[in-house]
Amino acid sequence: MTGDPLVERMQAFGTTIFTEMSALAVRTGSINLGQGFPDTDGPPEMLAAAAEALAGGANQYPPLPGIPALRARITEHEQRFWGLTRDPDTEVVVTAGATEAIAAAILGLCEPGDEVVTFEPYYDSYAASITLAGARRRTVTLRPESGRYGFDESELRAAFGPRTRLVLLNSPHNPTGKVFTRAELTLIAELCQEFDAYAVTDEVYEHLVFTDAAEPHTPLATLPGMHDRTLRISSAGKTFSCTGWKVGWATGPAALVSTVQRVKQFLTFVNAGPLQPAVAVALGLPDTYFTEFRAGLQARRDRLVTGLTEAGFAVQPSEGTYFVTADIRPLSAKDGADFCRELPERCGVVAVPTQVFYDRKAEGRHLIRFAFCKREEVIDEAARRLAKS
Numbered sequence: 001m002t003g004d005p006l007v008e009r010m011q012a013f014g015t016t017i018f019t020e021m022s023a024l025a026v027r028t029g030s031i032n033l034g035q036g037f038p039d040t041d042g043p044p045e046m047l048a049a050a051a052e053a054l055a056g057g058a059n060q061y062p063p064l065p066g067i068p069a070l071r072a073r074i075t076e077h078e079q080r081f082w083g084l085t086r087d088p089d090t091e092v093v094v095t096a097g098a099t100e101a102i103a104a105a106i107l108g109l110c111e112p113g114d115e116v117v118t119f120e121p122y123y124d125s126y127a128a129s130i131t132l133a134g135a136r137r138r139t140v141t142l143r144p145e146s147g148r149y150g151f152d153e154s155e156l157r158a159a160f161g162p163r164t165r166l167v168l169l170n171s172p173h174n175p176t177g178k179v180f181t182r183a184e185l186t187l188i189a190e191l192c193q194e195f196d197a198y199a200v201t202d203e204v205y206e207h208l209v210f211t212d213a214a215e216p217h218t219p220l221a222t223l224p225g226m227h228d229r230t231l232r233i234s235s236a237g238k239t240f241s242c243t244g245w246k247v248g249w250a251t252g253p254a255a256l257v258s259t260v261q262r263v264k265q266f267l268t269f270v271n272a273g274p275l276q277p278a279v280a281v282a283l284g285l286p287d288t289y290f291t292e293f294r295a296g297l298q299a300r301r302d303r304l305v306t307g308l309t310e311a312g313f314a315v316q317p318s319e320g321t322y323f324v325t326a327d328i329r330p331l332s333a334k335d336g337a338d339f340c341r342e343l344p345e346r347c348g349v350v351a352v353p354t355q356v357f358y359d360r361k362a363e364g365r366h367l368i369r370f371a372f373c374k375r376e377e378v379i380d381e382a383a384r385r386l387a388k389s
């Protein structure tokens with residue numbers, strides 16, 4: 001047999017930009033501000049609980065929906081921070097990271113030809129999962145305007161139609177750092193109800209909204225009419241600095257959770273047996289953990305933004321997440337992909353070109369993304385290198 005055996009609908013998807021850029025960082029010995037992963041470990045209580053579970057025999061399949069202690073802590077955490085009430089027995093499912101929850105939701109909800117409304121730039125797995133399901137994406141562009149990323153209301157309205165099955169919303173938003181406001185969410189909620197669409201919300205950065213954001217984080221599920229049509233997805237990776245553990249979850253009305261569960265049982269069945277009790281411990285940490293975690297990231301954001309500004313980038317404000325985007329045009333550069341491929345050789349720093357997260361590539365051609373979930377000395381060294389380049 002000859003040729004590429006990959007199915008036609010996946011041909012447009014090569015190696016992810018994160019894989020490409022992290023490999024480039026290793027190859028060139030560069031500081032990796034590309035892929036979003038912290039360079040320090042999460043809370044010691046969580047790590048100790050994982051070691052204890054591993055040595056204590058928690059090494060076989062956990063129950064399909066996740067161990068009861070973790071499901072209980074997930075619902076308590078949602079109640080504590082967002083005032084959402086969910087039944088831990090029927091309205092929660094533990095998944096292999098947020099990524100599996102997103103894929104299982106789309107595969108379980110979309111018939112071929114159905115449409116998924118999402119915002120660009122989007123997290124790369126969205127496009128792949130939508131394509132795997134044979135569904136179509138209808139993308140609305142987020143543009144940096146008057147100090148923050150926004151979108152055109154008429155563009156959003158036009159993205160909805162009779163085939164709209166769901167809206168896939170990421171807030172706080174990767175890569176822009178945008179936190180959707182209540183007014184923006186209200187519009188999305190109204191359109192979901194008008195077109196009888198579901199909402200799938202990716203809230204993996206729920207605890208990373210900085211004190212100078214326009215508004216605090218609001219889960220879409222808390223808006224009127226949305227509790228019973230929203231599947232809310234999150235993950236331990238970001239909040240507890242354990243991106244390699246891939247423990248995520250989805251909560252929502254039993255019918256939506258059951259949809260995810262019925263698909264995921266044939267993707268991974270279950271995952272991370274000894275890590276599930278540890279994430280349960282982490283979710284029960286006092287409020288001070290979450291506040292200090294956010295304050296630490298905010299300080300590092302400020303450090304990186306100062307460094308990037310001094311190096312000549314036009315930095316877009318980031319209200320949350322691990323990320324900040326920068327415009328390269330003041331440095332007489334035009335194309336972020338070229339810029340990021342040359343940057344490691346030029347100065348030993350890796351960033352990610354944002355254009356790969358757009359359908360309308362031209363909208364993001366001049367933008368690149370830096371991750372600031374790194375130790376202060378690493379950020380400072382990256383800033384020094386960028387200033388010299």
Ligand code: PMP
Nearest residue numbers: 097098099123174202235237248
């Ligand atoms: N959604 C967004 C917006 C992300 O940035 C990421 C990256 N971690 C994920 C989902 C995937 O999360 P996980 O690693 O838990 O699968």
Ligand code: GLN
Nearest residue numbers: 018019034035036037174
């Ligand atoms: N979420 C991480 C980021 O945006 C990357 C995850 C991945 O490599 N797939 O950097």
